[in-house]
Amino acid sequence: MSPLRSDASSPSLSPSRPDLTRSGVAWYGVLVLFVVQIFSFVDRQAMSLLIAPIKADLGLSDTQVSLVIGLGFALAYAVAGLPVGRLVDRLSRPAILTAGLALWCCCTFLCGFVRSFPQLALARSGVGIGEATGTPVVVSLLGDWFPPQKRGIAFAIFAVSAYVGTGLALVAGSAILHALGAQPTIALPVIGAVRTWQVVFLLIGPVGLLAVPLVLSLHEPRRLRDGSRPSASAAETPGLRAVLTYYRRHWSAFASQHAASTLLAMLFYGTSAWMPEFLRRTYGLPIAQAGLWFGCVTVVAGSLGVLTGGLVSGRMLKGGYVDARLCVTGLAALCALPFAAAFPNAAASGSALAGAGAMIFFTASISTTGSTGVQELAPARMRGLAAAVYLFVFNGIGLSLGPSLFAILTDHVFGDEGQLWRALAVGAPALAFAAAAAAFVGLAPYRACVTRSEEPCPARASEDPASVTA
Template structure:
């Protein structure tokens, strides 16, 4: 493992990369109204661009990328992905139709699919198991900072160009205001590539005999499939709980600015700014709390700590998810939505670190890709669409978006809690198998030994 200063430098660089990732990903949620007007799209079509068009490409590309993570230079792979998603974000500023926007967003998804498998794999090699929660938590704060910055900066741009429908861009010509936002936010991420290429790439070891493994020593697909078959209950419940909380976070996050506008008449620039600030504050508290609490529980001997914290986070989010759509004022709605985000943010730590514990060391890249396939294929792609379909099909009136949120949000939180608590025993069994131990019936056990650190 690298020296702590090297490892934490790596976390700082990955933090910056993730900020640009979420800025590029989330800015579109502020631009729903002008995009609908210019391209003639419905709420459902907008949700497909925000969610499915992005997330399906992200999820499908993540599977082969996960295999590459176990075989080639991870900093080089992440740099290539960063260049791709920044370029495709920039191209969103030139689209003229729904299919073109969906295609450009798919390119953003493919590029961003390199991010989490690389991050999960590198952090797993840089930190011991009982310290990974804090490392992942610090890194995961960047998702909420990025989301908040996208909303705050996007709101500032929308406010600055209020009443202006067309912007004259040098060398480009006239573009719509919403297109100008993409032209601004796309290129800056390229500045981080030299720092990504400087990241420490550890020698990868089996952990058993301590020998260094070459890329050709990466596990065969049949070995990965065999591990999943043996522990399918653990993977299924862990992935389901994470994906359902992701549906809650991404689904509500995509529609809250519009909810504030449609329900309370709050201007989109003001609503986006306020929700961005709430997201940064609440997300930071939640993700750090989830990492620190699950780390302490793990160190105390609770080997199912990551999944157990996920379950409690889902229960904690439930009352806030049920209450915020019914709030009498926009301020109260934002405060209650912030309470929900505090709890849903925990998944940013417990989900990825949980995969670290369920997968042996040399399967982490592939396991992360599978996890992201489920997490994004269900959570990010279906989350925004669930609320859009409820609005368009069940209630038939865009002004009733609040009712769609009131029905969908608490249902997702309840299902996530059920999945998490159902899988605790299977989770402990899988963790013990990776550590070469026999699981005890109680969650209270001695702290994991060195074998767990290597994933063997």
């Protein structure tokens, strides 16, 4: 880590760029995006409470369930994110997010009608495609709404929504399961008899549509060139050749940043997906109680961790440390490591929840440092696509392989679903260590890339690729 100062750490607003934070437009936008992200994570994470009944009704193994929770959803999310990222750099961002919101709400609702593994996988893939619109839109809008010195706190506040959404999914799902009791099926008007776990999807799916009018009310700012100069049209978006050249010249910076964030994502998503089942299988907690307590832990620990990571990295950035985002990611991974090793071996459920909460506090930093790191590495007109590439790696590997890693260890290494705790005890600290190593190895190339990312970027692929920021 070196105290090299970049313009990104102490910029001033251009006279041609209005300060949207003063008018409240930008902060209203953060509030709307916060609400939308909560709905996104509620729809995404509720399934972790329903593993046991889904396995029983559809005849699935832990590995197959992990493919639905992780791989099927994440691959659709990651692949769809690439064209979405390109569209975000060219079309109306509120309109793109509205379409995605409608799609994922409808597909969550359809999960309540599935009768087989392929049907469930297809519905979950639809949820992933819809949610793929979220982060590219958010990264692009926050980049245009806020000057660099305010982006850290804006991203941190927004990122809290992921943990609030995850926690609410578990709390709300637990409340629904508790209210339904031990009834295997429920007779609903018009729909007829459905399994209890299907009711959860039928109830939470349509609620997100309430946010559609709010999304359509978001301010679409004029697109910015590098240096905060409004651009004339979306036609100035860098061509694919220019983008590829930029990535090739800074591959080590992008690789280390993406790897560190993705490994921490594997740790968070993998442990979160299996934590309610871990508490049930290891300590005998009823699944509704396990979901309730872990949901509360996730909301508190995740929210505090996101805000702390954003504030710490923001202060370091203001102090001139241009590698602050990646450095904080590495430090957070190191701090998470002992708790990742301890919680699966805890003697009681309370100790396990406390250890998991401490681990989540540290891993939550990537929700701020990951997205803002991409902002710093990429020139302004590449941000939408850069966010999509980041998410392709982050979700294509982190979200898809995280849940599957622990399921494969349980099914094929230890060979007993009661040994889930051993899978967590082996995999969780290994992921934390690998994330820390990736972050610290990449600090030097990250600094070099950040200090050059604000140079002008060519608008079209037909321009000389040698003129791309090197």
